[in-house]
Amino acid sequence: MITTDIIIIGAGPTGLFAVFEAGLLKLKCHLIDALPQPGGQCSEIYPKKPIYDIPAYPEILAGDLTDKLLEQSKQFEAGFTLGERAETIEKLANGTFVVTTNKGTQHNAPIVAIAGGLGSFEPRKPSIDHLQDFEDKGVAYMIKDPEIYRGKKVVIAGGGDSALDWAIFLSEVASEVILIHRRNEFRGALDSVDKVQDLKNKGLIKLITPAEVTGLFGKSKLEAIEVTEIGGLSQRIVADNFIPLFGLSQKLGPIANWGLEIEKNAIKVNNALDYQTNIPGIFAIGDVNTYPRKLKLILCGFHEATLMCQAAYKIINPGKRYVLKYTTVSGIDGFDGTRKEAPKAVIKSIN
Amino acid sequence: MSNDVNIQITDRDGVTHCVLAPTDMALNLMEVVRLFELAPEGTVGVCGGMAMCASCQCYIESNHQLTEKLEDEDAMLSEAFNVKSTSRLGCQIQITNELEGLKIQLAPEA
Numbered sequence: 001m002i003t004t005d006i007i008i009i010g011a012g013p014t015g016l017f018a019v020f021e022a023g024l025l026k027l028k029c030h031l032i033d034a035l036p037q038p039g040g041q042c043s044e045i046y047p048k049k050p051i052y053d054i055p056a057y058p059e060i061l062a063g064d065l066t067d068k069l070l071e072q073s074k075q076f077e078a079g080f081t082l083g084e085r086a087e088t089i090e091k092l093a094n095g096t097f098v099v100t101t102n103k104g105t106q107h108n109a110p111i112v113a114i115a116g117g118l119g120s121f122e123p124r125k126p127s128i129d130h131l132q133d134f135e136d137k138g139v140a141y142m143i144k145d146p147e148i149y150r151g152k153k154v155v156i157a158g159g160g161d162s163a164l165d166w167a168i169f170l171s172e173v174a175s176e177v178i179l180i181h182r183r184n185e186f187r188g189a190l191d192s193v194d195k196v197q198d199l200k201n202k203g204l205i206k207l208i209t210p211a212e213v214t215g216l217f218g219k220s221k222l223e224a225i226e227v228t229e230i231g232g233l234s235q236r237i238v239a240d241n242f243i244p245l246f247g248l249s250q251k252l253g254p255i256a257n258w259g260l261e262i263e264k265n266a267i268k269v270n271n272a273l274d275y276q277t278n279i280p281g282i283f284a285i286g287d288v289n290t291y292p293r294k295l296k297l298i299l300c301g302f303h304e305a306t307l308m309c310q311a312a313y314k315i316i317n318p319g320k321r322y323v324l325k326y327t328t329v330s331g332i333d334g335f336d337g338t339r340k341e342a343p344k345a346v347i348k349s350i351n
Numbered sequence: 352m353s354n355d356v357n358i359q360i361t362d363r364d365g366v367t368h369c370v371l372a373p374t375d376m377a378l379n380l381m382e383v384v385r386l387f388e389l390a391p392e393g394t395v396g397v398c399g400g401m402a403m404c405a406s407c408q409c410y411i412e413s414n415h416q417l418t419e420k421l422e423d424e425d426a427m428l429s430e431a432f433n434v435k436s437t438s439r440l441g442c443q444i445q446i447t448n449e450l451e452g453l454k455i456q457l458a459p460e461a
Contacts, residue, residue, distance in 0.1 A: 041398070045398050045401075045403050045404065046398065046401055046403060049401060118393045118397055119393065124432065124461055126432070127432070158430060159426065159429055159430055160426075160430055181429075182429050182430075183429050185426065185429070186426075187422075187423075187426030187427070187429070187430070246430055246432070247404065247405070247430060249397070249404075249406070249460075249461060250393065250397055252393070264391070264392035264393075265391055265392045265393040265394070266392060266393070
């Protein structure tokens with residue numbers, strides 16, 4: 001069981017900034033996210049797109065914002081459970097919560113902050129007969145451990161960055177990589193497209209376009225796929241693995257069944273006070289919450305995270321008085337023993 | 352008002368709505384769907400309007416001459432589901448006076 005002060009569900013910008021604000025109050029955080037990397041939408045959907053309304057940044061790429069948030073809070077040593085979706089919550093007799101993921105990882109804390117954005121990312125699955133029967137038996141929608149494809153015959157379907165990037169990566173791991181896309185053009189970073197062209201010319205990636213995977217075959221696991229050229233013939237190809245990469249959709253998911261008040265696909269919170277939900281000890285911050293005049297902006301998430309941490313402090317330290325400290329004055333003491341502080345002024349006479 | 356155009360939008364439950372969409376707010380079709388709350392929050396315009404998620408896919412049911420698809424939109428639609436020859440991404444269609452009488456249907460949630 002992982003124990004911490006605040007379990008944060010969702011490692012997007014709001015969740016990451018909550019780590020920093022909690023750290024200032026000497027509270028430790030552990031984040032859970034369905035994606036294999038932190039950053040939420042910023043890293044998954046638009047890492048190379050600029051954002052113009054982050055205070056003090058006239059322009060910052062979403063991917064860079066994620067990196068800077070991680071950098072800002074790194075001395076507070078947050079824990080991460082990545083690639084797992086928060087599934088259930090249970091309140092123990094001592095008043096603390098246990099959050100369990102779909103992989104069975106358990107987390108225990110007195111405070112839970114849901115910073116889940118528009119919901120957890122789930123793969124968009126193409127409609128192919130028996131697709132679900134082969135899940136974890138050769139079919140996967142996200143790649144967490146590339147090593148399992150070593151020496152295997154892998155078919156990737158899709159035409160975006162992730163299809164290109166994984167085709168490139170797996171060409172050095174798998175015995176054979178076949179990339180199938182509905183059209184001849186790919187949507188990705190130019191260097192990825194060029195690299196795939198190069199690997200194709202060298203015979204290290206086989207391209208089948210414009211075509212679609214239309215069938216899956218195998219007894220206890222995937223053994224072959226059927227690929228059909230658009231407006232053309234079908235053929236059966238021997239394959240150990242099939243990885244359809246058609247992007248991700250976001251769903252509120254299991255959180256919707258936690259007994260929280262939901263309105264417009266978002267969690268209702270008390271915005272006059274501390275962004276607590278109808279269940280004391282559970283907060284919702286950032287895009288996942290709603291209240292009158294809510295704005296789904298990253299900068300609003302930062303503010304909400306800050307107030308949530310203050311409320312968490314009061315719950316964890318009942319009756320203890322708190323005086324606001326400014327980082328410029330008091331510096332930052334990391335949980336890793338580091339200290340940041342403003343340089344002392346020099347007092348010296350000038351003759 | 353002269354700045355509004357009539358648009359007929361059939362939602363995912365098959366219900367048709369006639370809305371007056373303003374042309375002076377730099378809105379796109381995805382934003383009009385959100386403005387009139389014709390789909391549950393969080394199911395349309397998930398990426399915010401960057402042609403990166405296809406949650407605002409719609410089928411154009413009238414004969415309006417729309418702006419050409421740019422590469423981004425074309426590529427995203429090539430990866431989306433339930434795509435028809437009339438498919439467009441709502442976020443890539445700006446509301447202008449030329450859209451008076453436009454009829455669209457929202458594609459199913461993928």
